[in-house]
Amino acid sequence: MSAIRTVVRGAQRRRVSTIVIIMATAMAVTATVLAGLLLAASSAPFANAFAQQHGAHLTAIFDAAKTTKDQAAATAGQAEQTAGPYPVTTVTATPQGAPPGPGGPQLKVVGRADPGGDAIDKVTLLAGRWARAAGEIVVARGDVRIPTGIVLRLEDGSTLTVVGEARSISQTAQAWVTPDQAVALGQTGWQMLYRYADASSETAMTAHEAALGAGAQTQSWLDVRNDAAHRTQLFVPLLSAFGLIGLALAALVIGNVTAGTVASATRRIGVMKALGLTPAQVVRACLVQALIPGLIGAVLGIVAGDLLAIPLTADVADLFGTVPMSVTPWVDAAAIVAAILLIAATAAPAAWRAARLRTVDALAVGRAPHSGRGRVAARLAARTRLPRPVSLGLAQPFTRPARLLAILLTVGLGTAAATFAIGLASSLREIQAAAEKPDTSADVLVMPMDDRDLRPIVAATPGTGRYYGRGPADIAVDGLREPARGTITSGDARWAGYEMLDGQWYTGPGEAVVNTAFLTATGKKIGDTVTGAGHEPLTLVGEVFDGSANNHLYTDQASVPAGVVRGFEWYVELTPGTGRDTYIAALRSQNVAAEATGSEGLDGTLILLDSLTALLTALLVSVAALGVLNAVVLDSRDRVHDIGVHKSVGMTPRQTAVMVIASVGVPGLLGGVLGVPAGYLLHRWAVPAMAHGAGIRLPQSTIEVYGAILLAALTLAGLVLAAGGALLPAGWAARTRTAVALRTE
Amino acid sequence: MTPAAKGALAADARCGRASLASLTMIDVADVSRRYDGGQAALDHLSLHVAEGECLALLGPSGSGKSTLLNLIAGLDRPTEGTVTVGGTRVDRLSEAAAARYRRATIGLVFQFFNLIDDLTVTDNVLLPAQIAGRPATQSRRRAAELLETLGIDRHAGAYPGRLSGGERQRVAVARALMNRPPLLLADEPTGALDTASGAEVRKLLVDLHADGQTIVLVTHDEVLAATVATRTVRLVDGQVAGA
Ligand SMILES: Nc1ncnc2c1ncn2[C@@H]1O[C@H](COP(=O)(O)OP(=O)(O)OP(=O)(O)O)[C@@H](O)[C@H]1O
Ligand SMILES: [Mg+2]
Numbered sequence: 001m002s003a004i005r006t007v008v009r010g011a012q013r014r015r016v017s018t019i020v021i022i023m024a025t026a027m028a029v030t031a032t033v034l035a036g037l038l039l040a041a042s043s044a045p046f047a048n049a050f051a052q053q054h055g056a057h058l059t060a061i062f063d064a065a066k067t068t069k070d071q072a073a074a075t076a077g078q079a080e081q082t083a084g085p086y087p088v089t090t091v092t093a094t095p096q097g098a099p100p101g102p103g104g105p106q107l108k109v110v111g112r113a114d115p116g117g118d119a120i121d122k123v124t125l126l127a128g129r130w131a132r133a134a135g136e137i138v139v140a141r142g143d144v145r146i147p148t149g150i151v152l153r154l155e156d157g158s159t160l161t162v163v164g165e166a167r168s169i170s171q172t173a174q175a176w177v178t179p180d181q182a183v184a185l186g187q188t189g190w191q192m193l194y195r196y197a198d199a200s201s202e203t204a205m206t207a208h209e210a211a212l213g214a215g216a217q218t219q220s221w222l223d224v225r226n227d228a229a230h231r232t233q234l235f236v237p238l239l240s241a242f243g244l245i246g247l248a249l250a251a252l253v254i255g256n257v258t259a260g261t262v263a264s265a266t267r268r269i270g271v272m273k274a275l276g277l278t279p280a281q282v283v284r285a286c287l288v289q290a291l292i293p294g295l296i297g298a299v300l301g302i303v304a305g306d307l308l309a310i311p312l313t314a315d316v317a318d319l320f321g322t323v324p325m326s327v328t329p330w331v332d333a334a335a336i337v338a339a340i341l342l343i344a345a346t347a348a349p350a351a352w353r354a355a356r357l358r359t360v361d362a363l364a365v366g367r368a369p370h371s372g373r374g375r376v377a378a379r380l381a382a383r384t385r386l387p388r389p390v391s392l393g394l395a396q397p398f399t400r401p402a403r404l405l406a407i408l409l410t411v412g413l414g415t416a417a418a419t420f421a422i423g424l425a426s427s428l429r430e431i432q433a434a435a436e437k438p439d440t441s442a443d444v445l446v447m448p449m450d451d452r453d454l455r456p457i458v459a460a461t462p463g464t465g466r467y468y469g470r471g472p473a474d475i476a477v478d479g480l481r482e483p484a485r486g487t488i489t490s491g492d493a494r495w496a497g498y499e500m501l502d503g504q505w506y507t508g509p510g511e512a513v514v515n516t517a518f519l520t521a522t523g524k525k526i527g528d529t530v531t532g533a534g535h536e537p538l539t540l541v542g543e544v545f546d547g548s549a550n551n552h553l554y555t556d557q558a559s560v561p562a563g564v565v566r567g568f569e570w571y572v573e574l575t576p577g578t579g580r581d582t583y584i585a586a587l588r589s590q591n592v593a594a595e596a597t598g599s600e601g602l603d604g605t606l607i608l609l610d611s612l613t614a615l616l617t618a619l620l621v622s623v624a625a626l627g628v629l630n631a632v633v634l635d636s637r638d639r640v641h642d643i644g645v646h647k648s649v650g651m652t653p654r655q656t657a658v659m660v661i662a663s664v665g666v667p668g669l670l671g672g673v674l675g676v677p678a679g680y681l682l683h684r685w686a687v688p689a690m691a692h693g694a695g696i697r698l699p700q701s702t703i704e705v706y707g708a709i710l711l712a713a714l715t716l717a718g719l720v721l722a723a724g725g726a727l728l729p730a731g732w733a734a735r736t737r738t739a740v741a742l743r744t745e
Numbered sequence: 746m747t748p749a750a751k752g753a754l755a756a757d758a759r760c761g762r763a764s765l766a767s768l769t770m771i772d773v774a775d776v777s778r779r780y781d782g783g784q785a786a787l788d789h790l791s792l793h794v795a796e797g798e799c800l801a802l803l804g805p806s807g808s809g810k811s812t813l814l815n816l817i818a819g820l821d822r823p824t825e826g827t828v829t830v831g832g833t834r835v836d837r838l839s840e841a842a843a844a845r846y847r848r849a850t851i852g853l854v855f856q857f858f859n860l861i862d863d864l865t866v867t868d869n870v871l872l873p874a875q876i877a878g879r880p881a882t883q884s885r886r887r888a889a890e891l892l893e894t895l896g897i898d899r900h901a902g903a904y905p906g907r908l909s910g911g912e913r914q915r916v917a918v919a920r921a922l923m924n925r926p927p928l929l930l931a932d933e934p935t936g937a938l939d940t941a942s943g944a945e946v947r948k949l950l951v952d953l954h955a956d957g958q959t960i961v962l963v964t965h966d967e968v969l970a971a972t973v974a975t976r977t978v979r980l981v982d983g984q985v986a987g988a
Contacts, residue, residue, distance in 0.1 A: 375863060375904070382868050388875035399863055645859045648820065649873040649920065650848030652841040735840075739820040742859065 022297040024257050024630040027623045028250035029301025029339050030308065034619065035246030036331040037309050038239045041316045046169070046228040049322035050221070055170040056121045056193035058208055060216040061088055064189045067215060072190040078211050080197050083120040085190035087111040087182040088173075093152035096159065109137070110173035110191055111182025120193040121170050124323035126314075128164030131177050134184065138164040138176045141318070154185075167323050171224050189217075228322075238609075239316065241420060241686050242616045249413045249620055253627035254339060255346040256406040258290045260634035262350035265289055269354050279355035286351030287344060294343040301339075302332050308619075315612045374398030389655040392646075393662025396635070404667050407631050407722065411664075411671025412678065414624025415718040419679025419706075420686070421617035422714070426705035427687045427698075428606055434699055435547025437497035440597050442467075443574045444583055447593040448567025454592060455490070458570045461586055463578030468493040469568030473560065475553050476532035479522050483532075484514075484551040488565045496571065498554070499699040502526055503542030509558035513542035516697040518551040535560045549695040571597070621721065628664060628725025636660060636733045643733055644741025653734035660730035664722040672718020676711055768796040769829075770928060770959050771817060776826030776836075778812050778983075786812040787823070788983035796927075799950075799960040801974035803967075809983040810963040814930050817961065818851050819843035831927055848877040852921030856933040858913045860905040866892070866916050867901045873923045884923075891919040895949065911942025918949060929953065932963045947972060 041048075049055075062072045062085070072085040089109050115123035115130065115138070128148035131138050137160040139146045146152070150162045166176065172193060177185070198204045205220045212218060269282050313324040377398035381391040397404040439445075446454055448471065458467055469490035474483035489496075494505045498513070503526045506513055512530065519540075524530065530538045530553070538555055546552055557565070574583055580596050587594040636643065643656060651659070684703065691698045771794035778787040786809045794800050802810045815821040816828050819835045820843075828835040831850055838846055847853075860869050867888055874884035892898040895915045897908075905913055914934060921929055934950070935943035943966065950973045954960055964970055970977050979986040 378863050378868070379865070382864070382871075385881075387878065388872070395863075641859075642861050642863075645861060646872070646876065647844060648818070648847065648853050648859070649876060650844050650924075651876050652844035654841060655844075655876065737821070739815045742820075742855070 018293055020630050020633045021257050021293045024253050024626045025294050025297025026301035027626045028253040029298045029335055030305040031246040031623045032250040032335040033305025033331055034312055035243040038243035045322045046225055049169045053122045053169045054120055057196050057199040057221045058194040059172050059219045060192045060212050061189040062216050064187050069190055072192055075192060075212055079194035081195040083118045084192040087179055087187045088189040088191045089182055089185045089187050091185055092155050096151040096153050107174040109175045109177055111177050111179035113179055115176045120195055121168055121172050123166045123168045126165045126167055131163055134181050136161055136163045138166050140174045141165045141167050238686055238690055241682055245413055245417050246620060249623050251342055252409055254342050257630050258343045258346040259350050261290045262286045262347050282355035283351040286354055287347050290343050290347035298336050298339040315608055319608055389659040390662045393659040394665050396663040397667055403631055407628055407667035408671045410624050410627040411668050411718045411722045412675035414621050414721050415672050415675030416679035417617055417620040419676050419714050420682045421613045423683035423705055424613055427702050430702040430705055434499045434545055434702055441497035442571035442597050443580055444572045444594055445597050446570035448569055454570055457592055463574050463583045465573040465575045467570055467572040469570045471565035471568040473564045476534055478531045484518055484553045487554045488557050488560055490557040490568055499545040501543040501545050501697055506541050509556055510539060511541045512538040512553050512555035513544045514540055515544055515546050515552040517549050517695050518553055521551050545699045625721055625725040628722050629728055632726045632729040636729050640741050643736055644738050647738040657730040657734040660733045661723050661726045664726045668719040668722025672715040675718055676714045770794050770796045772829040774827045776823040779824045785983050790984055796959055797957055799954040799973055799975045801970035801977040802963045803977055804980035808980040810980055811932055814932050814963055818853055818930055819846050848924055850926055850928055852926040852929045854917050854921050854931040854934045856936040858917045862906055865902050865904055869916055870919045870923055891922060895919050910938045911945045914946050929958055929960045935966050935969055
């Protein structure tokens with residue numbers, strides 16, 4: 001065993017490379033943990049969160065005026081498990097400081113003493129604390145966030161302070177207060193939560209609902225699950241893609257690190273064999289040598305991964321509308337086991353090769369002529385007109401094809417991740433822009449006013465160019481339970497900027513365009529006719545993208561009975577030279593409300609996705625850079641003697657650094673050349689898949705977001721990534737003392 | 746050696762040796778080199794080498810010969826004292842300046858050749874010129890001449906691993922002479938060679954010196970010292986013995 005210790009100690013003396021090995025392994029394991037969490041979080045997010053909260057299969061509210069608390073409680077016998085009754089009320093709350101006016105958010109408030117601790121619907125606290133006293137409220141986190149600390153003003157003038165944010169997967173409330181507070185706010189009902197043994201089918205749930213009687217207002221978990229599915233399916237392909245790239249990259253880096261560690265021990269092993277080490281001892285020594293820094297790195301990586309997992313899982317949960325996963329020690333355990341197996345699996349063959357190597361050959365490693373690989377490259381490089389340090393560096397990787405391949409793949413995966421992330425961010429931006437275009441294509445929006453017909457006013461105002469009106473209406477459609485949301489236009493709305501997926505915008509009465517969700521829900525195609533109460537048959541002439549997963553139909557005013565739309569909004573394009581402000585002032589002077597159109601800015605989900613993508617990309621690119629760093633450190637160590645020789649014949653530190661950086665030039669460039677198309681294809685697959693999951697079809701413009709210049713720049717980014725990874729070792733190589741390097745065996 | 750070949754070697758000789766023998770090439774003044782914690786490898790040593798001289802450094806193992814050579818080559822710095830070569834204060838040079846100084850002034854030959862295994866003989870010889878950014882055609886001509894002069898032009902396209910020890914050392918000498926350095930430093934150039942190969946290299950050094958090349962030679966080989974050197978200095982414990 002002491003012989004083994006000698007080999008191991010030999011490795012530990014090379015402190016810099018040991019630190020690099022530990023760091024690279026740690027980063028790779030961190031990436032594994034996070035990738036594993038992403039994959040875990042992306043698989044059945046709703047089901048997991050629902051199970052975690054022990055969600056309610058059925059939520060019922062009984063009218064407090066007709067049902068007593070005891071009557072509500074008596075329904076418990078019908079279910080396997082129940083919680084409640086809890087007092088319920090609805091309040092209209094405006095954040096203090098917001099301009100006064102109607103239309104603050106309506107909140108369904110439930111009074112529960114301990115929402116996190118009940119038998120059913122264990123609500124997860126996301127920020128702050130639970131309400132403990134009168135005047136305190138905890139709000140559900142949704143698309144609109146009401147942060148802790150805000151004071152909400154109620155209609156009667158009283159106030160509630162937000163002390164926390166929480167999320168109920170069963171969607172049982174929009175806010176929680178203490179039971180006494182709920183009663184004080186003016187109780188309107190009793191809420192009961194039920195769990196059943198058989199809750200998986202629509203039929204079973206309908207029966208359970210019926211059993212509660214007509215007086216109960218119910219919500220089935222199946223509907224909640226459907227709503228959630230749209231949201232979660234949207235992001236699953238994205239997060240899975242990141243997770244898989246992360247795993248591949250981590251495996252590559254760990255494998256490369258391990259192989260390098262063993263290879264660098266070969267000469268020492270030769271010496272030990274000359275002194276009588278058996279092959280079995282050699283294998284053991286190699287494994288130990290690879291596993292020690294590997295294990296230290298893995299443990300550090302787990303710690304870092306668990307720390308980073310906190311913000312990551314919180315972001316992912318917000319994205320999915322679920323709750324952060326509870327501690328997942330199995331991901332940590334799996335990451336450690338995977339890392340150890342991978343290290344052993346890479347080290348074992350390398351160790352076996354070292355053990356079988358004839359002792360003389362092992363001793364000669366680094367001294368005797370190499371296998372002769374890479375000489376063609378060296379000759380070719382020598383013939384170029386490049387400065388000699390550059391051509392020397394460029395040819396270097398070809399002497400070790402395995403390492404060349406490892407750097408190439410590492411850079412390739414790094415660039416693929418960056419390409420994918422950038423494409424994704426652009427796509428999301430394009431999608432939002434396309435969805436928003438009808439609201440931003442005009443210059444001025446003229447608001448509807450009661451029953452006043454604004455068209456003559458708009459037409460008469462100086463500066464008006466093109467204009468059209470738009471208003472909402474419910475359109476009954478045979479075959480659909482609920483009416484479709486209709487958008488009725490007046491005038492020529494072709495320039496409004498609705499992105500057509502198929503067919504064209506309507507040109508006359510009796511024609512309509514619809515969004516993808518409408519076609520999916522009705523099973524109709526372009527060219528079919530839609531009938532329904534209250535309107536003439538409508539021929540579908542186009543499929544439009546509007547970013548919505550609900551059923552939308554667009555048609556002209558002439559296609560529907562007059563008076564269906566109560567007030568039109570008018571979208572006006574101004575003639576050149578007309579100022580928006582003067583135009584709006586002119587309308588206001590006639591008591592007509594108007595405003596400049598504008599983008600609403602990024603929505604919350606988009607910001608969340610952006611930060612998540614940025615975090616994951618930064619992580620993957622760092623792992624890739626560290627992988628390159630490790631490979632270059634190993635390589636420089638193998639070449640320390642040659643570097644000394646170069647310096648002895650007059651190579652300056654700067655030239656040495658240039659040589660080392662140039663050595664990653666070829667794999668860096670090739671990595672970019674391979675990685676960019678890979679990221680491109682991944683994006684081409686993932687973005688439409690995301691949209692498909694959400695029931696949306698995307699316009700081509702939102703998928704084809706890569707320009708030639710961007711792709712070229714990303715390809716070069718591979719080179720930058722590789723050079724970035726080589727920078728530190730290049731500096732070290734430049735500083736190597738020549739006299740010492742020449743003594744190194 | 747043909748007269749033409751001699752010309753190739755003599756190209757860097759400044760002038761006739763006799764007339765300039767008094768000009769100083771190396772001035773090592775009161776130099777000490779201590780490695781961390783240990784005993785001094787060089788201990789207040791002073792040494793003068795004139796242009797055109799061939800000095801042999803003798804001494805037991807560990808007496809500091811290689812350390813002294815490293816200081817003169819600018820590969821290492823003294824702990825105390827000054828090293829001046831051809832008017833340049835070598836001990837004060839930065840790493841980059843030392844590299845440029847080596848290109849211009851020093852040719853180095855080692856006991857174990859220190860050739861780059863992945864480069865052909867020609868590319869090894871060309872290396873100092875290429876690193877210095879010398880014009881390619883001229884360098885190629887010079888390399889070819891050197892290889893011919895040293896009798897290894899047959900192996901121009903071969904890799905060092907295939908050559909015998911003597912041949913490898915001649916490649917190393919060719920590489921050292923590539924940039925026509927005023928000063929050739931050789932650390933036990935025959936130390937790894939058998940008798941026959943050792944004799945080849947010895948003859949080569951004699952010819953070089955005859956053409957005016959200043960040489961500092963570290964050796965255990967008394968025959969080499971006696972045939973080549975114009976002067977011998979013996980080091981013991983980092984000091985000049987019997988100075
Ligand atoms: N890098 C170093 N670190 C520490 N000590 C060193 C170093 N290089 C040399 N020494 C020590 O300095 C002393 C002189 O070494 P040097 O290599 O100059 O001897 P030498 O005369 O060339 O010996 P040899 O004839 O065996 O080559 C020795 O004691 C050696 O151990
Ligand atoms: Mg020595």
